[in-house]
Each structure stands twice: as structure tokens, then as C-alpha cells.
Amino acid sequence: MVTLEVFALALALSAPNDAVLLEFSAPWCGPCRSMQPTVERLAREGYTVQQIDVGQRADLAKQYRITGLPTFVMIVEGREVDRVVGPSDYQRLRQLFPQRSVAESRVGATVRAQSPDGSQPSQAVASNLDPRALAVRATVRIRVDDPQGQSIGTGTIVDAYQHEALVLTCGHIFRESHGRGQLHVDLFDGVTARTVPATLISYDLDRDIGLVSLVPGKAVKPVRIATAGYRFHTGDDVFSVGCDHGERPSLRESRITSIDRYLGPPNIEAAGEPTVGRSGGGLFSREGSLIGVCNHADPRDDEGIYASLPTIHWELDRVGQRRIYAGSTDSLAVAAPGLRAPAMDRQLVPVNKSQPSPTAGSPNTGTDAEVICIVRSRTNPQAGERVYVLDQPSRDFLDRIARESRSGLAARTAQTPGANLPSLPPGGPVVRAQSSDRK
Structure with a gap:
């Protein structure tokens, strides 16, 4: 680490x-x-x-x-x-x-950045930062407070517009508060930590993705999100950044172990089980492009499960911020399919562990099939997850899981706070357009 x-x-x-x-x-x-x-x-x-x-x-x-x-x-x-x-x-x-x-x-600089004189912190930050140093510097700690307690996760600054910034994180840290909790974000610089209030822009529990906006009060340097044409493969060297147990951001070297192993939204598995508090942290390619967001831990295989690049693009698209990744300059230009299908069941059922298949396929019911179930608390997001592995499940068992998943999905809707708010104009501000009429 x-x-x-x-x-x-x-x-x-x-x-x-x-x-x-x-x-x-x-x-x-x-x-x-x-x-x-x-x-x-x-x-x-x-x-x-x-x-x-x-x-x-x-x-x-x-x-x-x-x-x-x-x-x-x-x-x-x-x-x-x-x-x-x-x-x-x-x-x-x-x-x-x-x-x-x-x-x-x-810390008082936060107030000055919002003063009526329109002064704004400069966005001119040196471009020669090491990709790992930049990723750590752009990583924040997110705290969500509600009457039931506090949820803590990690986020990554992915955009800066004038004196506002946009943070990408996971969706499940907003589950207990239903998107109505008080948000605070801790930004780190050396040994100091500055806390600023934040606004939840959107989140989706099925894809486990979310966006938060804030006014950092000083210049920040966002990380680069890989474009839709960026390709990564099993075995690629990657690294992740997160706040272990709510501590300061730390970096872990890793490698991709599988791609789209599970049915549902696109996903990446990487070596090294994430600890509590790293949820929402970024997964980065070797050169520092953001390609994933931490969702789950798999203790059995000592791996982490991450929302993949198409899900990140989907979340930015639906708030009108496609420019954030479309304007990136990644060198690889092989088109990859976007995430345009309706929300799918989040069935964590592996699709041929040795050769990952597209997520739209049906679960294999042959003798080589296995089922991996991740059990997590609905009332305590900080509680540890349990993973159960069933080898060679029966067809009846798989059918029952499918029925239960469909029933559960029908009872849920994607969570988007402030649905009555106007959508962001392409390339426009991140905070003001969303918060101007917020009660």
C-alpha cells in the first residue's frame, strides 16, 4: 500500500x-x-x-x-x-x-471562493504530476449523515468548472438515507484535511454509481476518465485509491483478473480485496485514466468488484456531462458499446470464470456453473459483506433466483434525487444548475 x-x-x-x-x-x-x-x-x-x-x-x-x-x-x-x-x-x-x-x-478560503466579487480559485495546476500522485490528490472522503447514522465512502474528482467540482462515487452509500442525508466531503492536502458541504446530483442503486458536487475553495485537478474507445484486458496492471476505514486516501497496486464476470451492468474484477471505506474509490489504468468505481469486496478470491467504464459514461450522460469524457485524449480509438439497455438485474452470477462473456447473456446452467451471492446489510452500509459460493447449482435453484430478482427489481426504481430539477446543459456548471431551486 x-x-x-x-x-x-x-x-x-x-x-x-x-x-x-x-x-x-x-x-x-x-x-x-x-x-x-x-x-x-x-x-x-x-x-x-x-x-x-x-x-x-x-x-x-x-x-x-x-x-x-x-x-x-x-x-x-x-x-x-x-x-x-x-x-x-x-x-x-x-x-x-x-x-x-x-x-x-x-479553510476560510472556501468562503472567499463564493464571495460576490466573483473571485475564483485558479484551475492552473501543474500538468506534470505523476498519475498516481494526481489520483491520490483527486480522491476525497464522503460522509453521509442521516437519523440512522453515518455512511462513509470514497470519491474521485472528475471535473472542475470555475469554482465548482464534480465527484464520482458509488451509489450504495446513499441507500439508507434515500439520497436525503447531509453530505460532507473531506479534501486532503499533505497532512491537512478540509471539510466542505456537498450536493448529491444523482445516484443509481442497480448500477451502483453516483455523482456529488461541491465547492472546494481552492484549485483542484480532476483525473481523466477514459473514453468510450479505451480498451483494457485481463492481466492489465491497474491501481486503486480509497479511504481504508475512513482514513486518508491510500493507493494499492493491482491487476485486472476478469472483465464482465457477472451478469448485470459492466463490471471489472481486480486483485486485492477492498476494505470498508474504499467503496466509491477509483480504479485506474497504468497511465492514470479512470476506468472503474469500487462496489464490492470478494473475500473468497481476495478481489474487488468495480463498476466498469460504460457505467461511468452512462451516469455522466444522464446528467448532461458527456463532455467530461468525450473530450479526453486517450490514444486508443476502438469503439466500445455504450450502456444503452434498460437497467438489468444485479445478479452477481459469474459467466464462465475462465472466459468472461458479455453481460447480456443467460446464466450457464451446465455442470460447470457456479453461483456467487454477496450478502450485505440493508440497514448498516458499513457492515462487512458475506460471500457464498455454490458449485453446480440446480436449474430449479437458478430459476428461483431469477424470479426473486425480477420481483425485487420491479419494486425498485433508480434513485435520482431532485427529479424535478432541470438537467444540466452540456458543458455547463455542475452545481448551480442543480441547486438553484433546491428547497
């Missing part, structure tokens, strides 16, 4: 509008531990501080010529401008930050 610390230097050097204070320390260092309350205070007040363990990152310690601990190095516009060696106090460390950076990094 890779955390934000791995990307500290890349982020500091590639974001020209950021000031980052690097703290070089070690767990065994007593003076370092004594500085922890001061570092935490800086972080709470909106200053960006990146802690670096010299035992784990000896390369960075050598690069920055660290000779004593703790050492604080101030990076502004990718260059070192000052440093403090040894224990210090809050006032001295705060003075290291340029006044411009202080104003921009405080």
Missing part, C-alpha cells in the same frame, strides 16, 4: 501555487515527538505540513542534506526558501509560510 507520504516531494515540487513545510523526523527522536502538538496545530489552522520519516525515506533526507532532527524545510513554488534545524516554536514555524500561501491555504 502507498500513502500520501510517498508523493510528498512530487506534490511539493509540481504545484506552483502551494507552500509546503517538510518536517524530517523519526519515531525514536524525542525532540521530534515534542514538536508533534505544534505540527498538529499548524495543520488544524490550514497550513500544509508533510511529515517525512528519515528511516523510511533516506533518499529524501540525503537530497535535502538533513544532518539533525527535527529539521523543517519550507518549499515554495518547488524550491527551498528557508529551513529550521532542531526544535522550534509555533510562531517561528508559522513565519516560514509566505503570507500569500497562508491566505490561500486556510
Whole structure:
């Protein structure tokens, strides 16, 4: 697993509008531990501080010529401008930050971005970010509060328009609140986390996909969504980003193990079982294009199940935001079929594990068939899922499952909050068009 610390230097050097204070320390260092309350205070007040363990990152310690601990190095516009060696106090460390950076990094910047003077945070973020660093930086934590409790998931920033941003996530974190819960999104930068309110644009439980909008209060860099012509294959190297147990985003290297293994909406399986809290996080191709959204965990095979690219495109299409992926510049241009059929049963029935088949096919009822059932709580989205595998099920059993699924689907409808709201004009704002007449 890779955390934000791995990307500290890349982020500091590639974001020209950021000031980052690097703290070089070690767990065994007593003076370092004594500085922890001061570092935490800086972080709470909106200053960006990146802690670096010299035992784990000896390369960075050598690069920055660290000779004593703790050492604080101030990076502004990718260059070192000052440093403090040894224990210090809050006032001295705060003075290291340029006044411009202080104003921009405080949480209060959220208010300024929405001020009547029309000022907007710049969208100019360096384009030379490593794809993995960019994916981590664009990953957010989503919290949904309702009278029954709180649901926590992950989302990915996929678009930025003026001072607004659009986040892609899963649908099932909105199941218990029926789309009416209070939404808050946590954005991460170094060791700081900023919380902003958010608006649910749409979600669909059958395809397990959703969209959330927010005003981040500072410039954000969205990830690129792969186009309809993008092709991926079993065995491809991929990586995912998510908030394990509601913690800060972390990155996992993986590979695709199967494509469209299950009947229903297009799906991808990738190695590595996701933990609670990663639901809604992104699955990315090796070069950093978003190709999937985390839906389920499969403990038996130690794999994750992700909503696939056509489902992502379908969700953007229905809110009038096709431009987000249609304008991408992926090099592969082999047309792939869109998701134009009516909503299908979400039957997690594998279609020939060794050779995945199109999702529109019928379940195999021969002797080589197996049924995988994922059981999850309807009242507690944070509870763990159970997976049951039945080898060689009888035809009667499969028929009964089909009847139950059809009955359940007839009783459900796709959940779209604010159905009376006007749809987004192509290429228009993400938030205002949806929230202008919201009660």
C-alpha cells in the first residue's frame, strides 16, 4: 500500500501555487515527538505540513542534506526558501509560510471562493504530476449523515468548472438515507484535511454509481476518465485509491483478473480485496485514466468488484456531462458499446470464470456453473459483506433466483434525487444548475 507520504516531494515540487513545510523526523527522536502538538496545530489552522520519516525515506533526507532532527524545510513554488534545524516554536514555524500561501491555504478560503466579487480559485495546476500522485490528490472522503447514522465512502474528482467540482462515487452509500442525508466531503492536502458541504446530483442503486458536487475553495485537478474507445484486458496492471476505514486516501497496486464476470451492468474484477471505506474509490489504468468505481469486496478470491467504464459514461450522460469524457485524449480509438439497455438485474452470477462473456447473456446452467451471492446489510452500509459460493447449482435453484430478482427489481426504481430539477446543459456548471431551486 502507498500513502500520501510517498508523493510528498512530487506534490511539493509540481504545484506552483502551494507552500509546503517538510518536517524530517523519526519515531525514536524525542525532540521530534515534542514538536508533534505544534505540527498538529499548524495543520488544524490550514497550513500544509508533510511529515517525512528519515528511516523510511533516506533518499529524501540525503537530497535535502538533513544532518539533525527535527529539521523543517519550507518549499515554495518547488524550491527551498528557508529551513529550521532542531526544535522550534509555533510562531517561528508559522513565519516560514509566505503570507500569500497562508491566505490561500486556510479553510476560510472556501468562503472567499463564493464571495460576490466573483473571485475564483485558479484551475492552473501543474500538468506534470505523476498519475498516481494526481489520483491520490483527486480522491476525497464522503460522509453521509442521516437519523440512522453515518455512511462513509470514497470519491474521485472528475471535473472542475470555475469554482465548482464534480465527484464520482458509488451509489450504495446513499441507500439508507434515500439520497436525503447531509453530505460532507473531506479534501486532503499533505497532512491537512478540509471539510466542505456537498450536493448529491444523482445516484443509481442497480448500477451502483453516483455523482456529488461541491465547492472546494481552492484549485483542484480532476483525473481523466477514459473514453468510450479505451480498451483494457485481463492481466492489465491497474491501481486503486480509497479511504481504508475512513482514513486518508491510500493507493494499492493491482491487476485486472476478469472483465464482465457477472451478469448485470459492466463490471471489472481486480486483485486485492477492498476494505470498508474504499467503496466509491477509483480504479485506474497504468497511465492514470479512470476506468472503474469500487462496489464490492470478494473475500473468497481476495478481489474487488468495480463498476466498469460504460457505467461511468452512462451516469455522466444522464446528467448532461458527456463532455467530461468525450473530450479526453486517450490514444486508443476502438469503439466500445455504450450502456444503452434498460437497467438489468444485479445478479452477481459469474459467466464462465475462465472466459468472461458479455453481460447480456443467460446464466450457464451446465455442470460447470457456479453461483456467487454477496450478502450485505440493508440497514448498516458499513457492515462487512458475506460471500457464498455454490458449485453446480440446480436449474430449479437458478430459476428461483431469477424470479426473486425480477420481483425485487420491479419494486425498485433508480434513485435520482431532485427529479424535478432541470438537467444540466452540456458543458455547463455542475452545481448551480442543480441547486438553484433546491428547497
